[in-house]
Amino acid sequence: MTSRPAVVLTGFMGSGKSTVGRALGALGLDFVDTDAEIERRAGRTIPEIFAADGEDGFRAIEADTVRDVLATSRGIVALGGGSPTVPAIREALTGHHVVYLEIGPDDGYERVSGSDRPMLADPDPRARYAAILASRVDAYRAVAAQTVDAARPVAQIVAEIIEGLPNSGWTPYRPSDAPLQGENS
Numbered sequence: 701m702t703s704r705p706a707v708v709l710t711g712f713m714g715s716g717k718s719t720v721g722r723a724l725g726a727l728g729l730d731f732v733d734t735d736a737e738i739e740r741r742a743g744r745t746i747p748e749i750f751a752a753d754g755e756d757g758f759r760a761i762e763a764d765t766v767r768d769v770l771a772t773s774r775g776i777v778a779l780g781g782g783s784p785t786v787p788a789i790r791e792a793l794t795g796h797h798v799v800y801l802e803i804g805p806d807d808g809y810e811r812v813s814g815s816d817r818p819m820l821a822d823p824d825p826r827a828r829y830a831a832i833l834a835s836r837v838d839a840y841r842a843v844a845a846q847t848v849d850a851a852r853p854v855a856q857i858v859a860e861i862i863e864g865l866p867n868s869g870w871t872p873y874r875p876s877d878a879p880l881q882g883e884n885s
């Protein structure tokens with residue numbers, strides 16, 4: 701049993717951190733989405749937190765929550781897209797198996813357009829999406845141990861992440877691992 705999360709997912713909004721994290725977790729580990737954990741702790745939605753406390757207020761809650769989750773999770777953790785921009789979170793990510801789900805501005809925007817993500821509340825959300833993504837790419841790469849092309853089906857992304865796990869990492873349960881009846885007789 702590792703003493704850390706098996707996988708920590710980073711990447712921009714729409715790269716599929718929450719979706720891929722859930723799919724990885726379904727293979728046999730706990731899954732924590734730090735945004736969901738923020739909402740649970742605050743008793744407010746992320747748009748409500750941004751509206752009341754601004755982005756700085758949200759980042760402060762995010763820093764506390766992510767640090768706690770990294771210290772306690774032994775499973776799959778999906779971060780919010782802005783986590784690697786927060787110095788305290790970057791520091792806390794040191795030594796973790798961080799996987800960067802890489803998505804381009806067109807593919808990524810198609811997935812989140814029309815959502816209520818507060819960072820995209822702008823008269824030109826497509827341009828804002830591209831601008832924030834460009835400003836964060838270096839931060840994602842800096843924290844990542846593995847980079848995966850996220851513009852592909854979820855099953856392929858999951859398979860590539862499993863292949864990239866360090867030896868000491870989690871070995872997912874696959875039904876094909878189970879001995880066939882009568883195999884050893």
Ligand SMILES: Nc1ncnc2c1ncn2[C@@H]1O[C@H](COP(=O)(O)OP(=O)(O)O)[C@@H](O)[C@H]1O
Pocket residue numbers: 711712713714715716717718719720781811812850851852853854857
């Ligand atoms: N690999 C994928 N292929 C197609 N659609 C995807 C993929 N990954 C995520 N999505 C869809 O994109 C949207 C955003 O995904 P989500 O997991 O919330 O991203 P993130 O947590 O990185 O912001 C969701 O509607 C989800 O179903």
Ligand SMILES: O=C(O)C1=C[C@@H](OP(=O)(O)O)[C@@H](O)[C@H](O)C1
Pocket residue numbers: 711712713714717718735746779780781782783817818819
């Ligand atoms: O990129 C960002 O700054 C944010 C991304 C969101 O998470 P997802 O990346 O899961 O959409 C959420 O944490 C918040 O709205 C801020």
Ligand SMILES: [Mg+2]
Pocket residue numbers: 717718719733735778779780
């Ligand atoms: Mg998410």
